[in-house]
Amino acid sequence: MATPDNVPDAAADPVRPTADPVRTVLDAGEISRALTRITHEILERNHGSAEVVLLGIPKRGVPLARRIARRMGEVEGREIRSGALDVTMYRDDLRLKPARALEHTETPDDVDDKIVVLVDDVLMSGRTIRAALDALGELGRPRAVQLAVLIDRGHRELPIRADFVGKNLPTALTEKVRVRLGESDDTEDAVAIVGPATGGAA
Amino acid sequence: MKKHLLSAGDLTRDDAVRVLDTAAELLGVAQRPIKKLPTLRGRTVVNLFFEDSTRTRISFEAAAKRLSADVINFSAKGSSVSKGESLKDTALTLQAMGADAVVIRHHFSGAPHRLAAAGWTNGAVVNAGDGTHEHxxxxxxxxxxxxxxxxxxxxxxxxxxxxxxxxxxxxxxxxxxxxxxxxxxxxxxxxxxxxxxxxxxxxxxxxxxxxxxxxxxxxxxxxxxxxxxxxxxxxxxxxxxxxxxxxxxxxxxxxxxxxxxxxxxxxxxxxxxxxxxxxxxxxxxxxxxxxxxxxxxxxxxxxxxxTNGVAVRMAVLYLLVGGSTNDEGEA
Known part of the structure; x- marks a missing residue:
């Protein structure tokens, strides 16, 4: 997950009765098309899938990476597996909260001399990706690291950018971006902006 | 999870499963080329051993070092304890050095509890075996x-x-x-x-x-x-x-x-x-x-x-002092 601000699973509230308005910005079909486009962009940029290792960042980066791997496999005509990279132990905000549970890390392949594509749902401050780069450095030495995100909502705090973006979503800091995926949330895929409607600013 | 780990009886089912799940993830670290995580960088873990122990002390030491903590080993032999220093004075000395976690083994049952309850140290106390009581x-x-x-x-x-x-x-x-x-x-x-x-x-x-x-x-x-x-x-x-x-x-x-x-x-x-x-x-x-x-x-x-002992102790140290600790929370 990205920074605390955009954590969509804040206290895992499935149906929190909230006064904040919810605006759906991507539905299931649009998410699917965005992932298909990202898949083709990754293949185009890297001249095929031979060198590519897809690693999702828990929670929701992992199912996204799996979906991209499946699409990539369909295009390339072979089975492609994705992995997961837990960044919890590398975060810079560990001391601000009680210790968190760890997620699973597994790599489908050696990352040495490969092109690693990190996959996450929302890119905001860039701190999660910084932690991911540190975590990745201890697994091996990839030839290159690229970043694919479903949503780029701006508000960067570090010099990090995404190589493949599903949708650029300008947001206010008071708003939250909520991503729901079938695999992790048991509901239909959707991306929504949740937040106090700032007096007709939209 | 509570602030200290003094008795296995203090753990609820969910706490215990959480420690085991965390340990399962940390076990993978031992298979990596770089067997180290930066998580406890700048934290100090004191191994306070009043009783002989090889594997428990080494295991705790390896666990703390894999999490990048600074480790201070203290054994009663060859220390001021053999000159008659009390547990309290030893603990106050360690507190003055800024211990974030104190791993204690003592030949008297209840010594870790005393250390945790008396307020001699702000760190998390981990019982590494006390008398015939708990481990x-x-x-x-x-x-x-x-x-x-x-x-x-x-x-x-x-x-x-x-x-x-x-x-x-x-x-x-x-x-x-x-x-x-x-x-x-x-x-x-x-x-x-x-x-x-x-x-x-x-x-x-x-x-x-x-x-x-x-x-x-x-x-x-x-x-x-x-x-x-x-x-x-x-x-x-x-x-x-x-x-x-x-x-x-x-x-x-x-x-x-x-x-x-x-x-x-x-x-x-x-x-x-x-x-x-x-x-x-x-x-x-x-x-x-x-x-x-x-x-x-x-x-x-x-x-x-x-092998599993190192991963489990890493999990315990991470869950006790890896996040915000009390004094930082108040700050």
Whole structure:
């Protein structure tokens, strides 16, 4: 997950009765098309899938990476597996909260001399990706690291950018971006902006 | 989870499963080219050992170092304690040095509790064995080892990884664990009885009547005087060390008789179910409570227990001091 601000699973509230308005910005079909486009962009940029290792960042980066791997496999005509990279132990905000549970890390392949594509749902401050780069450095030495995100909502705090973006979503800091995926949330895929409607600013 | 880890009985089922799940993830670190995580950088862990110990101290030291903590080892021998310094003064000295976690082993039961409750230190206190009372991290690593063997083939929860870290998210519900030997002096047995009960296992303690403590009927366990009666149903057998240093050799007639009645030999091991495993907290008295054949057999997970011990202690240190600690929370 990205920074605390955009954590969509804040206290895992499935149906929190909230006064904040919810605006759906991507539905299931649009998410699917965005992932298909990202898949083709990754293949185009890297001249095929031979060198590519897809690693999702828990929670929701992992199912996204799996979906991209499946699409990539369909295009390339072979089975492609994705992995997961837990960044919890590398975060810079560990001391601000009680210790968190760890997620699973597994790599489908050696990352040495490969092109690693990190996959996450929302890119905001860039701190999660910084932690991911540190975590990745201890697994091996990839030839290159690229970043694919479903949503780029701006508000960067570090010099990090995404190589493949599903949708650029300008947001206010008071708003939250909520991503729901079938695999992790048991509901239909959707991306929504949740937040106090700032007096007709939209 | 509470601020300190003093007793296995302090852990709820969810706490315990959380430690085991965290340990399962951390076990993978040992297989990486760089066996280190930056998580506890700048934190200080003091190993305060008033009693001899090799594996527990080394295990805690390795765990703290893999998490990048600074480790200060303190053993009573060759320190001011041999000049008569009290636990309080030692603790105050360590506090002045800024210990974030104090791992304490002491020959008196309750010393860790005293250290935690008296306010002599702000750090988290981890009990690494106190007298004949408790040894909670040993119980956690035993439970971890049992879970990875006994629960791995059970239908995993959706998304749970397979492999050595099997049993993710699960407890030990319904498993029969037999703990054999010197229960009276064993802090390992006490911590295991409490923790395994919390995790839903059925614990049977087997020992001669003289080596069962008074008040055992209040423990959440069954007891038996006969090892042979409890072998067939056991999913795991844990042999305890006969602690010669804590007894005046008057609890049983002879070492040979003890070994005949309560020792685990090949004949007894062959009567265990096929999936059953054999544990021993170490150090072993080969030929006494366990024969060399059994200790070196495929059923024995004794070496694995040591490996798992580092991961479990990393998990405990991470969960206690990896996040915000009290003084930082107030700041």
């Amino acid at each position: 909670p991290t040993q119980a956690l690593l035993d439970a971890f080892t049992m879970r990875s063997h006994l629960m791995a083939d059970a239908a995993p929860e959706p998304g749970a990884p397979a492999g050595p870290s099997g049993g993710m998210g699960r407890d030990l519900a319904g498993k029969n664990i037999t703990i054999v030997g010197d229960v009276l002096h064993s802090r390992v047995a006490r911590s295991n009885a409490l923790l395994l009960h919390t995790l839903g296992a059925n614990v049977t303690l087997v020992a001669p009547p003289t080596l069962l403590p008074v008040g055992i009927d209040t423990w959440p366990v069954e007891t038996s005087y006969s090892l042979d009666d409890s072998l067939e149903k056991a999913d795991a057998v844990m042999m305890l060390r006969v602690q010669h240093e804590r007894m005046n050799a008057s609890y049983f007639p002879s070492a040979r008789e003890y070994s005949r009645r309560y020792g685990l030999d090949t004949t007894r091991m062959n009567r265990l179910p096929d999936h059953a495993i054999v544990l021993h907290p170490g150090p072993m008295n080969r030929g006494m409570e366990i024969t060399a054949d059994v200790a070196d057999s495929g059923r024995s997970v004794i070496v694995e227990q040591v």
